[in-house]
Amino acid sequence: MFVRKKHVAHDFELNLTPIIDCFVTLICFLLLSTTYVNLVGLDAKVPISVPSSSAKADTAPKFKLELIVKANAMELDASGAGTASGRKVLANIGGKPDFAALHAVLVKVKNERPKEFSIYFTSHVEMDYEQLVRFMDTTRNLTAQDGVFAITDERNGHTVKVDTLFPDFVLANLAAQTTK
């Protein structure tokens, strides 16, 4: 036989004061400890000589893109890049490198060889680190006006959209001296 318990109604109020205290303390702590500078990393490599691969490179035509910064101009030397192959000289404008022209030429090279991602950088002139980062930016970034580049992944046959120009920035000729 079941005995029905008498339902007793309790007045229950959740005490929210300590919870709000905790929240406010946490938010104050997070606000004070958060840094609002968004730090990111730009990749750079140095060339490593591998004798066996060097021997192979002599027999087969290979893509190589080299950017050389000189006192009055930049030179972009592309080999194995189809119609975009060859050496292009981009004169400085107002004593400063013409980054827009450099970007336009790089887009043409990318159009020919979308699967390539490396660029070798050599500077014969002294510059500050900020300008080096500017070169890295220019050789890396693609804009919406540059069009869409796509490559086919050989492993699975899928088409992959490429959203960077030449992100593998290789600092070549590290041992060379620069001049002012």
Next chain:
Amino acid sequence: MRAGILGKKARRGEPDFYLQITSMIDTLVIILVFMLMTIGSGSVNLEMASNLKLPWSTAGADLTQGLKLVVRMDGVMLEQEAIVPMKDGIIAHNLTSEDGKKVTVLFQKMLTKAQESRKAADKTTLKFEGKVLVQADKAVPLKTIKQILYTAARAGYNDFKFAVVRQ
């Protein structure tokens, strides 16, 4: 019951005042979650060195783990230890070798770090990748950057990541 109390209060002419805590708690929870997510998104806890102005960049990927190298205008620091003094971003010639290309003290320190990392990697399944996370002041000359990279490369570190501030 409440209506009764309210009714009594209303009859007595006292003002009814209830603080709306629900919406305030909602707001606090949203702010808290947002801030926790913002803090937890970074893969590397990189402390900004003092007296350092990083360059701006429009591109860049997330920072990864690596040997932390700070290049300021007054010196080079490896893992928060001052290694090489500099004046206006220039390393004195007597601190270098190989015709000014290699920074001697930095090379010795980095070589030791590389050997330690290789030994530690041998004990695990991990591989020594030779990654360096470079925080350099934007005014440091390219010549100094090249000296430091050359030195690092000679010590076995070939993969560099330059820390920049995203615009």
